[in-house]
Amino acid sequence: MTAASHAYRRARVEVAGGRSTVGVWEPSAPPPGPVPTVCAIHGITSNHLFLAGLAAALPGVRVIAPDLRGRAGSRHLGAPYGMRAHAEDVLAAVRAFAEPGEVTLVGHSLGGFVAMTLAGLAAEDPAAAEHRFRGLVLIDGGLPRPPRPVRAADADNLLAAVGPEARLSMAFDGADAYLDFFRAHPAFAGGVGPVAGESFRYDLVADGDGGFRASTSVEAMRADSDDVYGAPDFGLGVERVMADPARRRDVHLIVAEGDLVAARPGLYTAGILDGYRRRWPGVRITEVADTNHYDILLSGHGIHACADAVLATLGDDRG
Incomplete structure (x- = not known):
C-alpha cells in the first residue's frame, strides 16, 4: 500500500489492554518545517487500509490511521469499546506518530463519531490532550441523525x-x-x-x-453501534464543538448520495442537512453525487471531494 506520494509502514502503539496497530503514511516529499498531519479513522467493520486512497490524495501530508480495537490488526484488543475508548486509542496513536502541533481529524462512518468525541475531549482539557485538533472532516458520519426506518x-x-x-x-x-x-x-x-x-x-x-x-469482533460492533447515540462523551463533543462558531466553521461534513446498500437517499437526507444548517450556521456541508457510503472513499470524485476538504482545513500549513 505504498503510493509514489508516500512511504507506508505499519506500527504498534501501547493502549489500554495491549497494543494497537496503526498505519502511517509519511510523505515522500515533505514540505519545509513541520509536516502537516491528519489522523484518519475508519468505519465500524473496516480497517485503516480503507483510507489508503485518501492518503495518496494528500501529497506532503502525514496520515496516521489506527485500526480500532476489535478490528484487523487491533482485533485482539477487547472491551471496553465505545466512543471514548476508541478516542483514547486514537489519541495514543497521535501522540506516538505526530509531531507536536495541530492535527486534523478525519473520520468515516463510525470514525466520524470517534473523531467528534476526541475533539470534544480535547476541548475539555487541551493540555491533557497534548495536541490541539484543528478541524474535523466527517465523511458520512459524525453528526447525530435520527434512526431511519428500514425499508x-x-x-x-x-x-x-x-x-x-x-x-x-x-x-x-x-x-x-x-x-x-x-x-x-x-x-x-x-x-x-x-x-x-x-x-x-x-x-x-x-x-x-x-x-x-x-476480523471485526461481533461484540465490538454491537457495543459501538449501541454507543454511537447513547455515549455521553459523543454528545458532549457535539455540544462543545458545534456551540463555538469558530470551531464550527472548521467542521466539514461530506455526505454520500447513497446509503450502505447504495439506495437513495443516503444516511443524511436533505431534511437532516437543512436542519444542521439552521441549527449550526457556518458548518460546511458537501454532498457528493454518484457515491454511496463506501465508494465515497474509493471513487475518484469521492476521494477528490474528501481530499479537498482536508486540504482546506490544513490551509497554509502544507508549505
Whole structure:
C-alpha cells in the first residue's frame, strides 16, 4: 500500500489492554518545517487500509490511521469499546506518530463519531490532550441523525444478506470467496478496486477450523453501534464543538448520495442537512453525487471531494 506520494509502514502503539496497530503514511516529499498531519479513522467493520486512497490524495501530508480495537490488526484488543475508548486509542496513536502541533481529524462512518468525541475531549482539557485538533472532516458520519426506518425491500432482499453483522458470522474459503461476497454487494456494483481489495484481504483472518472470517469482533460492533447515540462523551463533543462558531466553521461534513446498500437517499437526507444548517450556521456541508457510503472513499470524485476538504482545513500549513 505504498503510493509514489508516500512511504507506508505499519506500527504498534501501547493502549489500554495491549497494543494497537496503526498505519502511517509519511510523505515522500515533505514540505519545509513541520509536516502537516491528519489522523484518519475508519468505519465500524473496516480497517485503516480503507483510507489508503485518501492518503495518496494528500501529497506532503502525514496520515496516521489506527485500526480500532476489535478490528484487523487491533482485533485482539477487547472491551471496553465505545466512543471514548476508541478516542483514547486514537489519541495514543497521535501522540506516538505526530509531531507536536495541530492535527486534523478525519473520520468515516463510525470514525466520524470517534473523531467528534476526541475533539470534544480535547476541548475539555487541551493540555491533557497534548495536541490541539484543528478541524474535523466527517465523511458520512459524525453528526447525530435520527434512526431511519428500514425499508421493506432492503430488509427482504439486501440487509439480511449483506449487513455487517451477517458478514461477521460467515465463514469463507479464502480471499477470493471474501472478495466475491463484496462483488455481490450493491454498494460495490462498480467493482472492487485495489484499495478496497487490499483492505478486505487485510480484514480476513483464519477461524481455526480451516476457514476464514472477517476480523471485526461481533461484540465490538454491537457495543459501538449501541454507543454511537447513547455515549455521553459523543454528545458532549457535539455540544462543545458545534456551540463555538469558530470551531464550527472548521467542521466539514461530506455526505454520500447513497446509503450502505447504495439506495437513495443516503444516511443524511436533505431534511437532516437543512436542519444542521439552521441549527449550526457556518458548518460546511458537501454532498457528493454518484457515491454511496463506501465508494465515497474509493471513487475518484469521492476521494477528490474528501481530499479537498482536508486540504482546506490544513490551509497554509502544507508549505
